[in-house]
Amino acid sequence: MSKFPWKTTLAVAAVLAATAYAFAQISSGGPMGMHGQMQLGGMDASMAQMHQQMMQGQAAQNSGGMHGGMGMQGGMQGGMHGGMGGHVGMHGQHSGTLGAPAMPGQDAFGTIQEVVQILQADPANDWSKVNIGALRQHLIDMNEVTLRATAAERVLDNGIEIAVTGEGRTLEAIKRMVPAHVSELREIGWNARSDDLANGVKLIVTASEAQPLVRLKALGFMGIMVQGGHHQPHHLMMARGEFPMH
Numbered sequence: 581m582s583k584f585p586w587k588t589t590l591a592v593a594a595v596l597a598a599t600a601y602a603f604a605q606i607s608s609g610g611p612m613g614m615h616g617q618m619q620l621g622g623m624d625a626s627m628a629q630m631h632q633q634m635m636q637g638q639a640a641q642n643s644g645g646m647h648g649g650m651g652m653q654g655g656m657q658g659g660m661h662g663g664m665g666g667h668v669g670m671h672g673q674h675s676g677t678l679g680a681p682a683m684p685g686q687d688a689f690g691t692i693q694e695v696v697q698i699l700q701a702d703p704a705n706d707w708s709k710v711n712i713g714a715l716r717q718h719l720i721d722m723n724e725v726t727l728r729a730t731a732a733e734r735v736l737d738n739g740i741e742i743a744v745t746g747e748g749r750t751l752e753a754i755k756r757m758v759p760a761h762v763s764e765l766r767e768i769g770w771n772a773r774s775d776d777l778a779n780g781v782k783l784i785v786t787a788s789e790a791q792p793l794v795r796l797k798a799l800g801f802m803g804i805m806v807q808g809g810h811h812q813p814h815h816l817m818m819a820r821g822e823f824p825m826h
């Protein structure tokens with residue numbers, strides 16, 4: 581501690597709190613708001629239950645002001661209590677003191693840990709259906725598509741066309757995730773489709789008033805893939821064995 585004078589500690593805490601606040605604000609439009617609160621404020625049993633109900637009901641897809649507000653609250657909590665310790669940390673641990681690590685390790689590890697905690701906090705959980713292995717495979721897919729796939733983007737007159745390609749495990753992941761994401765995009769009103777390629781999938785998104793070409797160009801492959809915030813509820817459904825695996 582002696583190497584970190586209190587002023588520095590406070591400054592770092594302030595930056596973290598500001599980041600947490602910004603995160604909550606950004607996430608206030610959707611299920612991420614809830615997610616943000618969980619990460620920031622910790623999760624007690626009633627929270628866990630609410631969270632589950634949301635996820636189960638897929639209410640998260642259409643969340644409105646309520647969740648936004650809660651996301652804000654999470655941010656404020658983070659801001660008020662936020663120190664170096666657990667409050668700004670991850671994944672529902674009430675580890676508020678300095679010196680108690682909150683980071684679970686890899687992001688995929690933490691994602692599974694959070695989901696397992698939600699299942700364990702749910703007395704009505706049907707353990708005969710639980711499939712953590714399926715969630716793990718999906719997280720491997722996400723890793724492959726996010727970090728390993730090649731994305732060749734071509735700007736069209738009225739949209740963007742992206743050849744997403746790879747080999748082996750990466751190719752499998754592309755074939756599962758990109759067409760599935762097109763369905764999600766269409767559900768939130770985007771004009772998207774996909775075509776099969778021998779070594780991947782071609783993703784085509786047409787510009788619209790809501791999604792002008794300049795924005796599609798800027799977003800590119802990954803910016804388009806993160807639209808919709810459906811992964812969080814889907815991850816819980818996969819773990820519960822309630823998600824039709826594609």
Ligand SMILES: [Cu+2]
Pocket residue numbers: 718722811812814815
């Ligand atoms: Cu996912």
